[in-house]
Amino acid sequence: MAAPKSETSTRPLIPIPGDYGLPFSGAVKDRLDYFWFQGEDKFYKSRMDKYKSTVFRVNMPPGPPIADDSRVICLVDQKSFPVLFDVSKVEKKDVFVGTYVPSTKFNSGFRVCAYLDPSEEKHTKLKQWCFNFLARNGKNFIPEFHACFEQSCVEWETDLANGKKASLSAEVQQFAFNFLLRAICHQDPAAPGPASLGKHGGPDASTWALPQLAPIVGNTGLPHAVEEAAFRTVPIPSLLVQNKYDALFNWFKTYGKEPLDMAEELGIDRNEATANLLFFLCFNAYGGFNIFFPEITGFIHQFGGPELMHELHDEVTKAVAATGGVVTLGALQNMPLLRSVVYEGFRFKPPVPYQYGKAKCDFILENHENSFQVKKGEMLYGFQPLVMHDPKVFERPGEFLPRRFMGPEGEKLLPHVFWSNGPETEKTTVQNKQCAGKQLVVTMSQVFVAELFLRYKDFTLDIEGTGKGSKLFFHTLTKA
Numbered sequence: 001m002a003a004p005k006s007e008t009s010t011r012p013l014i015p016i017p018g019d020y021g022l023p024f025s026g027a028v029k030d031r032l033d034y035f036w037f038q039g040e041d042k043f044y045k046s047r048m049d050k051y052k053s054t055v056f057r058v059n060m061p062p063g064p065p066i067a068d069d070s071r072v073i074c075l076v077d078q079k080s081f082p083v084l085f086d087v088s089k090v091e092k093k094d095v096f097v098g099t100y101v102p103s104t105k106f107n108s109g110f111r112v113c114a115y116l117d118p119s120e121e122k123h124t125k126l127k128q129w130c131f132n133f134l135a136r137n138g139k140n141f142i143p144e145f146h147a148c149f150e151q152s153c154v155e156w157e158t159d160l161a162n163g164k165k166a167s168l169s170a171e172v173q174q175f176a177f178n179f180l181l182r183a184i185c186h187q188d189p190a191a192p193g194p195a196s197l198g199k200h201g202g203p204d205a206s207t208w209a210l211p212q213l214a215p216i217v218g219n220t221g222l223p224h225a226v227e228e229a230a231f232r233t234v235p236i237p238s239l240l241v242q243n244k245y246d247a248l249f250n251w252f253k254t255y256g257k258e259p260l261d262m263a264e265e266l267g268i269d270r271n272e273a274t275a276n277l278l279f280f281l282c283f284n285a286y287g288g289f290n291i292f293f294p295e296i297t298g299f300i301h302q303f304g305g306p307e308l309m310h311e312l313h314d315e316v317t318k319a320v321a322a323t324g325g326v327v328t329l330g331a332l333q334n335m336p337l338l339r340s341v342v343y344e345g346f347r348f349k350p351p352v353p354y355q356y357g358k359a360k361c362d363f364i365l366e367n368h369e370n371s372f373q374v375k376k377g378e379m380l381y382g383f384q385p386l387v388m389h390d391p392k393v394f395e396r397p398g399e400f401l402p403r404r405f406m407g408p409e410g411e412k413l414l415p416h417v418f419w420s421n422g423p424e425t426e427k428t429t430v431q432n433k434q435c436a437g438k439q440l441v442v443t444m445s446q447v448f449v450a451e452l453f454l455r456y457k458d459f460t461l462d463i464e465g466t467g468k469g470s471k472l473f474f475h476t477l478t479k480a
């Protein structure tokens, strides 16, 4: 007998497949599958095969004792996933990292913007303020990036000349952090001064972020038993990273005068603004770039090799000939291959892979084949890497195709690119939860690749370690 149709969908209405198992043990079993027995890829794919569905029920880590309720409806296709952007259907309150909420002690006791639902007045104020200070400093980002990136290039070249290892991973922590703070607060965090962070700013921001994410982080390169005991038995207390946080907070309090004054003009308390500014720049912004810059470099190396590198080098060199040899917004307009490579990087491996939202009401959800009844209060969860590999939208989804987003056909794919927590063709606003830095992120990622290939014709990389703990080093760098 054919499945009944729902009132709002033409697709057959079927029960959401999958189950959660027994309380506690079901969640622990799924967690062990996720991090240990199966690993991330097999975890999803085995369930998709078993249930013949891209929508299914499962428990997501961390589960007990850190999360009270780990039950989610998992979405891994292009049709169902965008419901997570529809804030009329899902609530985005306290779901930034998933089914648990890190202590507000990591953020001076405040629920910072990323944890707020757009229905909360504070979200509107904080996000609007973020837009305002990004816009005010728009002209600073590219020059500051250039200055900071150049310092790292000198480090790499000196290291290689001296037979030392040239660490991409370590230098990203310097330039990705420094250019942001210099652009917005007009002070070099490494420069001497009463609150100077020296060369510790980026590394300290990474250390402060880690315990907030630890319960959902796996594949760190540590033995599984160590990961399980250290990250998923009890939350890591904020006290362990308090000194790093205090140093960062003190820096923003000292040098963040301009953005903090702007916040006060909007009626935001100065301490709360400082905690948010720190989170915007050290978690959202630096955290994202710190993942994406090494990744895109790795993809170009792994999937493009010298041929793609030389094409990029040619394209960049020609484009900047008209702008005095300097990377500018205008020059970026004439780098279609580079732009496509950056989008393919965001598609191939979205830097923030997980999105959550709690159903605000009962509604019918659709994937490509079926429709499903979702009940108010159920947690929806999307694993974006699989959504970005949906074969119904992306041809040869498992391949990194540098030209995928070029030309009119490539342009048509952009509405399906969701790295920013929304379609690439939609605008981030105070009413949605799309990344506040969306435009800046795309521009600066293009600038990063452009600066790299302006200075170098090609490079080779060495990778040390495995998983998220792996480190990239330049083995060779051929200067232009």
Ligand code: HEM
Pocket: 092, 096, 113, 114, 115, 116, 123, 127, 130, 280, 281, 284, 285, 286, 287, 288, 289, 292, 351, 352, 354, 355, 356, 419, 420, 421, 432, 433, 434, 435, 436, 437, 438, 440, 441
């Ligand atoms: C590669 C870099 C970046 C990536 C991958 C990234 C990704 C994201 C994603 C996926 C979200 C949504 C999280 C969720 O609710 O599920 C988000 C939110 C946010 N991002 Fe970004 N981001 C990046 C850089 C930036 C930058 C440069 C800024 C600028 C300050 C920024 C500011 C924000 C803010 C404020 C939010 C919260 C938005 C809201 O509450 O409505 N991000 N980002």
